[in-house]
Structure formats: C-alpha cells, structure tokens
Amino acid sequence: MIPKLQHYLTKWAIQSDHSIKPGLDAIKHALEKVGNPEKNIRAIHVAGTNGKGSTIAFMEAILREHQFSMGVFSSPALIDIHDQIRLNGKPIPEEELDSTFQTIRRAGLSGQLTDFELLTVAAFITFDRIGPDYVLLETGMGGLLDSTNVVQPIASVVTSVALDHTTFLGGTLSEIATQKAGIIKEGVPVICGPLQGETLQIMRKAADINNSQLFLYNDQFTMKQSLKGEQFNGMRKFRLPERKMKGPHQAINAAVAIETLQVAGIDLQEQAVATAIRTAQLAFRFQQIAADVYMDGAHNPAAAKMLAHTIRTEFPGEKVDFIIGMIKGKDIEGTLQELIPVAASFTFVSFPHPEAISAHELLNHCEHDDKTTTTSVEETLLQLSDNGCKKVVAGSLYLIASLMD
Numbered sequence: 558m559i560p561k562l563q564h565y566l567t568k569w570a571i572q573s574d575h576s577i578k579p580g581l582d583a584i585k586h587a588l589e590k591v592g593n594p595e596k597n598i599r600a601i602h603v604a605g606t607n608g609k610g611s612t613i614a615f616m617e618a619i620l621r622e623h624q625f626s627m628g629v630f631s632s633p634a635l636i637d638i639h640d641q642i643r644l645n646g647k648p649i650p651e652e653e654l655d656s657t658f659q660t661i662r663r664a665g666l667s668g669q670l671t672d673f674e675l676l677t678v679a680a681f682i683t684f685d686r687i688g689p690d691y692v693l694l695e696t697g698m699g700g701l702l703d704s705t706n707v708v709q710p711i712a713s714v715v716t717s718v719a720l721d722h723t724t725f726l727g728g729t730l731s732e733i734a735t736q737k738a739g740i741i742k743e744g745v746p747v748i749c750g751p752l753q754g755e756t757l758q759i760m761r762k763a764a765d766i767n768n769s770q771l772f773l774y775n776d777q778f779t780m781k782q783s784l785k786g787e788q789f790n791g792m793r794k795f796r797l798p799e800r801k802m803k804g805p806h807q808a809i810n811a812a813v814a815i816e817t818l819q820v821a822g823i824d825l826q827e828q829a830v831a832t833a834i835r836t837a838q839l840a841f842r843f844q845q846i847a848a849d850v851y852m853d854g855a856h857n858p859a860a861a862k863m864l865a866h867t868i869r870t871e872f873p874g875e876k877v878d879f880i881i882g883m884i885k886g887k888d889i890e891g892t893l894q895e896l897i898p899v900a901a902s903f904t905f906v907s908f909p910h911p912e913a914i915s916a917h918e919l920l921n922h923c924e925h926d927d928k929t930t931t932t933s934v935e936e937t938l939l940q941l942s943d944n945g946c947k948k949v950v951a952g953s954l955y956l957i958a959s960l961m962d
Contacts, residue, residue: 559672560958561637566675569658572668573675584674584704590664591678594685598628600692600708601817604700604737605716607860608750608810611802611839612716613693615814618833619825621646625690630680630705632673632697635840635958642680644687657682673697677704701739712821713740713747713769716813718756719859720888731755738763748772748817750809772816780812787811792819795827798835803843804867811837841957843867849947850938854954858888861895864951868899876901877947880934881919882956884912889922892952901946902927904937908959934960 566573574583588595601616603609610631620627629643639648657679661667670678677697684692694710696703718734734756741747741763751774752760764771772778778791789795789812800807811834819825838844841852843864855864868877878901883889893903905919905928916930931937938948950957 559638559641559676560634561639562672562676565638565654565658568655569662570667571658571662571675573672574668574670577671579702581702581704581707583670584677585707587664587666587670587674587678588681588707590666591660591682592685594681595708597685598681598692598708599690600694600710601712601714601821602694602696602705602708602710602740603714603716604696604703604740605714605750606719606733606737606857607863608716608806608813609695610854611807611810611842612714612814612817613695614802614839614842615811615834615837616693616818617646618837619814619818619830620691620823622829622833623823623826625823628680628684628687628689628692629695630677630684630692631695633954633958635954636961638676641676642683644683644689649683653683653687654679656686671704674704696740699733699736699739701736703740706740709742710740710745712817713742713745714749714813714817715740715747715752715760716750716810717859718752719857720891731759734759741767741769743767744769746770746772746820748813748820750774750813770820772820774809774812774816778812778816780808789815789830791816793825795825795830797831800834801836801838803871804863805870806863806866807842841954843871847938849942851947851949852957853949853951854957855951856883856887856892856953858891858895861892861951864949865895865899868947868949872947875899875947877949878902878904878941878944880904880906880931880937880948880950881952882906882908882916883914883919883952884910884955885914886912889914889919893923893925896951897925900925900927901944902929902941904928904941905930906932906934906937906956908953908956910953910955910959913953913955 634641642649715737747769781788786798841854843853855861905916907916
C-alpha cells in the first residue's frame with residue numbers, strides 16, 4: 558500500500574498487478590518499453606537493513622552544499638508517494654507525476670507491474686526527464702531481486718546487515734547478506750558500513766567475483782571522536798561539528814556517506830561537508846517534535862539497539878516512556894528486549910494499516926512490568942506530560958506517518 562499511488566493509477570487508467578512474481582523480468586521488460594530511462598541516470602545504489610535513509614540524507618545534504626542537483630528515490634512513504642521521489646530535497650510535484658504516469662499509460666504497462674515496480678519505473682522516467690546530476694536510489698527490500706536493481710550505478714552501498722523481512726529475504730544473516738550483496742555490479746566500487754563474520758565474508762566474495770573494490774568502515778575509513786566534534790578518516794580527513802542527527806550510529810552513516818561520494822569521484826570541500834553533516838536531517842530518526850517528545854522509526858532489534866544506545870548517550874541515567882506500534886512480520890520480542898533496559902514504561906497502540914499488529918498482542922509480547930495499551934497516541938502523550946520522563950514514539954514509520962495525517 559503506497560499512499561496516493563492509487564490516485565494516479567485511477568486518474569490515468571492504469572492497473573497494477575497484485576501478484577508478486579520473484580525476479581526482475583517484468584520491470585526490465587517495462588523499462589525497455591519506455592526507452593530504458595534507468596540507463597541515463599548517474600545513480601548511487603543504497604541497500605542495507607538499517608541506515609539507508611540516514612546515509613542518503615547525509616549524501617543529499619553534502620551534494621546540496623556542493624551545488625549539485627539530485628534526485629532521491631526512497632521507501633517507505635512518510636506521508637505519501639510524493640516524498641518517495643524527491644527532487645533537490647523537495648517532494649515531486651503532482652504535475653511531474655502526471656507527466657510520468659501518462660508515459661507509463663502510453664507504453665501499455667497497465668496490469669503488468671506491482672505497485673512498487675510501477676513506482677520504481679515512475680522514478681526512473683522522472684529522473685531521466687529532469688536530469689539531476691546524481692540520483693540516490695534506495696532499495697525497497699533486500700537488493701538482489703529488488704526492483705531498483707536494474708541500474709548500473711557509479712557506486713553501490715550496503716549500510717548494514719541485520720535480521721528483518723525474514724519471510725522474504727531469509728531467516729539467517731548469511732541469507733540476508735547474500736540478498737544485499739546482490740546489488741554489487743561488475744567493476745562498480747562498493748562501500749559498506751561495519752560488517753563482520755560471515756556477512757563480511759559474503760560481501761568480500763561478491764566484491765571479488767565482480768571485480769569491485771570494497772571500502773569497509775573501520776578498514777578503509779572511519780569516524781572518530783575529537784575535542785570539538787568528530788573527525789572523518791578515509792580517502793581524506795575532515796573535521797566535523799556536532800550533528801543534528803543524534804546517536805553514535807549516525808556517525809557511521811555520515812562516514813559511509815562521505816566515503817561513498819569520494820569514491821564516486823566527487824571533489825569534496827571540508828567546509829561544505831561540515832555544514833552538510835551538521836544540518837542534515839531525516840524525518841523521524843530520533844527527531845524531537847515537541848518538548849520531551851521524540852519519534853524514531855526503529856522497527857527491528859538492530860535498530861532498537863541503536864535507539865537504546867542513543868537514549869543512553871543523549872540522556873545518561875534516564876529512562877523513557879515508549880509508545881510503540883508495529884506491523885506484522887517483525888521480531889516483536891527481540892525489538893522490545895533491546896528497549897527494556899532504557900524503558901520507564903511501554904504503551905502499545907494499534908494504528909490504521911492493513912499489517913498493523915493489535916496493541917493487545919504487542920502487550921502480550923512485552924516483559925516489562927509497567928505496560929498498557931491505548932487508542933490514542935495524543936491522549937497518552939498528554940497523560941504522561943507531567944511525569945518528568947522523555948517520551949519516544951517508535952516501532953514503525955507507518956505508525957508515525959499515521960500520526961501525521
């Protein structure tokens with residue numbers, strides 16, 4: 558379910574195929590019919606269990622500070638389809654999507670593609686028509702069989718590997734790493750966040766097979782604390798100020814972003830990089846939205862662990878009130894276990910999404926003593942407003958998006 562996509566499909570008499578067929582044959586055939594727009598863009602392809610959006614946000618900010626134009630294709634929608642295709646930091650205008658979907662209709666693609674495949678084709682058509690200097694392309698899920706994996710990028714990025722989407726990608730880290738490594742192309746450099754053990758071996762093997770140079774966090778580049786902020790050490794060194802995007806994991810994402818753009822051949826200037834890293838922001842990544850109220854998209858154990866680490870770093874010795882909603886297919890118990898050590902309480906909420914888990918089911922998975930359910934996040938925040946604790950809404954970007962409606 559992609560918000561507002563149906564508006565365009567109905568408007569331009571296009572139907573989507575609701576049966577998911579593994580493989581890239583359908584989208585490759587469709588792209589041929591519209592002139593292979595994916596071949597005309599300069600793309601950086603980003604996969605990873607966590608950190609994709611933040612890494613892209615840092616790259617977007619750096620490119621902007623260097624006066625480059627850019628397109629971004631990301632998932633999921635925070636509000637609706639328009640924020641999944643961005644041009645120079647702004648959601649795509651409706652008139653641009655109208656033009657794009659007219660092209661799709663004229664090509665006779667109705668009924669041939671899934672919703673996400675249609676959206677991916679729409680992104681390629683739009684970026685080809687407008688011609689930004691760079692396109693930052695985020696996988697929807699996995700990598701090997703993801704609809705975006707039809708590009709020949711100038712750099713490939715794997716931010717992290719952790720257990721998520723196990724029904725589709727496999728139940729082990731090695732299976733998931735294999736899917737992520739599927740975006741590595743012949744002769745195209747690959748930049749990775751911190752990997753170890755079998756996931757690192759899989760990435761190294763994929764890079765070797767494809768004659769791709771591997772740039773690995775903690776090997777070829779890293780980010781270190783300094784007296785006045787942080788220092789990036791890689792192909793070059795950059796002194797960086799405090800970031801708006803909080804948390805130690807965001808230092809890694811920033812480092813991956815800087816290294817990627819350098820590997821892609823962009824001549825980075827230290828002051829521009831520093832400004833970009835300081836000001837970069839991605840909605841709902843430990844974002845403060847009111848006094849003592851934060852929102853974070855953490856939805857799996859690895860992301861929850863990073864969220865807990867951020868809370869310990871930002872609020873030493875404090876515990877927070879969590880308001881949690883999640884969708885099906887996630888490791889509920891594993892996610893909650895990572896949050897319990899920094900939790901004063903849990904309030905679980907149902908929200909309007911076809912895959913949302915009921916608040917009572919979430920409650921039954923939680924081992925914390927102070928737990929309850931609610932039908933209204935707003936009322937819960939009001940009730941908790943005077944207890945002196947920070948409040949964190951988390952568990953699903955779909956939950957947060959529902960609160961923005």
